[in-house]
Amino acid sequence: MNIKHFYDKALAQGSFAIESEGQVALVDPSRDIQQYVDFAKQHDAEIIAVFETHPHADFISSHLEIQKKFGAVIYVNEKVGVSYDYMHMGHGDEVKIGAATVKALFTPGHSPDHNSYLLLDSKGNQKAVFTGDSLFVGDVGRPDLREGAGNIQVSRKDLAGMMYDTVHDVFSELSDDTIVYPAHGAGSLCGKNMSSELSSTIANEKANNWAFQIKDKDKFVDAFLEGQSFIPKYFPNSVEVNRKGAAELEKSVKNATRKEAVEIPKGSIIIDARLKEVFKKGHLKGAINIQNQEGDKFETWLGSIVGPEEKYYVVAENQDDLDFAIYRAAKIGYESNLEAGVVNPQGEVVTDALVPLDDFKKNPDAYTIIDIRNKSEVEDGKFFNSAKNIPLPELRERANEIDTQKPVIVHCAGGYRSAAGFSIVKSILPNAKVYDLSDAVEQFK
Structure with a gap:
């Protein structure tokens, strides 16, 4: 049995592939499927299943594309209320992947429809638990994202109470040496105190995660609700896109409109993805500078500044940079409201004075x-x-x-x-x- 952890640093998002006897299952796959295709080829295996923990708010999943391309079965809790073909997995339900077994654990708290997936080896021993946004290393998933999104909408206080039960009645009962594989690491907006470590064990979390230390439910709820970060504008939209299933990434990026040396209409939202030093030397009047380098959080700030219902333009230094910006926008489903990507736009150019x-x-x-x-x-x-x-x-x-x-x-x-x-x-x-x-x-x- 092989487990591969894929990690997108820009979104602090983890996904996983499990291979056993020539069969591959994916957990919470990101929108770009190529890495999973490569993994399956490397092991001369076939992708047969996708396990979705919940409809994610911070990234677009590729579960529907994988189903259409490979005939994989999508497993998800029926409470999600999806629009695609799926198999329901409720608490305790099991699916065979080669010689391994994936067992669903109902773990609400971050969302009311959340499953985690416990991986058992051929002898029934607990090897790992894929916790999605329920249990992180050092934290648990925030409870305030489903008050206005999703098939089931629940107050943050009620979700906080559900998380207490999940921590103490589900995760606490797992074997101490079970590896914890969450869907996010430090830098994600789905939690507030995540460790920089990308995996852990149940024993480590019992000893070090604050959520296991508070035994009084009311005190847990109060501590959980305090100090949560802002909710980016794109989060509720991503929940709905993931419930329906997203279009194929490669086609979506390829079909995005690209233009060169054109004038962008006045009053448009213009996202200039160039370096700030370049931007300040000359840019279109009214443009917003969101830098798009490899280590930048372009997706997060694009989706925090621009609403999912707003049309926008992206300006880039060259065609390769433009393609990269459109690709990253697509990771949060924002290629669909892109008016056009533009290289060398025409129009009134302004420069910016350096700070005195x-x-x-x-x-x-x-x-x-x-x-x-x-x-x-x-x-x-x-x-x-x-x-x-x-x-x-x-x-x-x-x-x-x-x-x-x-x-x-x-x-x-x-x-x-x-x-x-x-x-x-x-x-x-x-x-x-x-x-x-x-x-x-x-x-x-």
């Missing part, structure tokens, strides 16, 4: 300082006492709250988000003097 750093250091009170970090980050400490906190996902809606009587300085924690925040403020308040503190924020921590 020396003057700002001497006279910080002469500036309006906007801190675009998340509320939870600001609660851990402000860099400037006078700063007004407007989190980046709220900035397009709240930019008019900014005092423009003084020059405006925008900052985040390290410089990546401030490039987007600065460009949003400039686009909405074109007559204001706006500066991006960028990575110079490190000098003020």
Whole structure:
């Protein structure tokens, strides 16, 4: 039996392949299927099953494409209310994958329709549990994403209570040496205290995960609900896309409209995916800079700034960069509301002044300082006492709250988000003097 862990750093998302006797099962596959196809070929095996833990909010799954291409059976809890052909797996139900057995565990709390999947070897020994968004390394999946999305909508307080039962009645009963494979790691917005470790054991989680330590249910619920991060705009939409099943990734990316040297209509949402240094030297008026490099969180911030019902354009440096941006947008289902990707767009070009750093250091009170970090980050400490906190996902809606009587300085924690925040403020308040503190924020921590 072979288990392969695939990890998408940009989305902090893990998926898995299980191979036994020439048969492969996938757990929570990401939208790009090529890595799973390669794994099956490597083992001279056939993909026969996909196990979905729940309808994911933060990425688009490829379960429907895999079913159509390979005839794989999709296993999911019927409570999800899906639109595709599937086999229901309720608590205790089992499926054979070669000599291995996959056993469903009903584990609500992150969502009301959540399954985890326990992997048993040929002798019935517990080898691993694929916990989806229920149990993470050091944390459990947030309970506030299903109050307005999905087939079943439940209050966060009720889901928090379900999670307590899941932790103490289901996961606590598993063998201590069972490996824990969650769907996310540190950096994901599906939890708040995830470890940088990508796997664990039940014994380690019992000893170190806060959720196992609180034995009183009311105290657990209070601790669980406190301090959750913002919910990106795209999350509810992804739940619905995953319930229906997404179109084939390669065709969706290939069919996206691409243009060169055209003028983008005024009033359009323009996402400029170039490096911030390039962006500041010249960009279309009103463009929003979300940098799209390998290590950047382009998908998360695209889906946090632009709503799933909004049409937008993407500008890139060249055709390869444009293809990469469209591919990454498709990972969260955002290729469907892309008007066009554009290289070398025509129109009014503006440049951005560099932050007057020396003057700002001497006279910080002469500036309006906007801190675009998340509320939870600001609660851990402000860099400037006078700063007004407007989190980046709220900035397009709240930019008019900014005092423009003084020059405006925008900052985040390290410089990546401030490039987007600065460009949003400039686009909405074109007559204001706006500066991006960028990575110079490190000098003020």
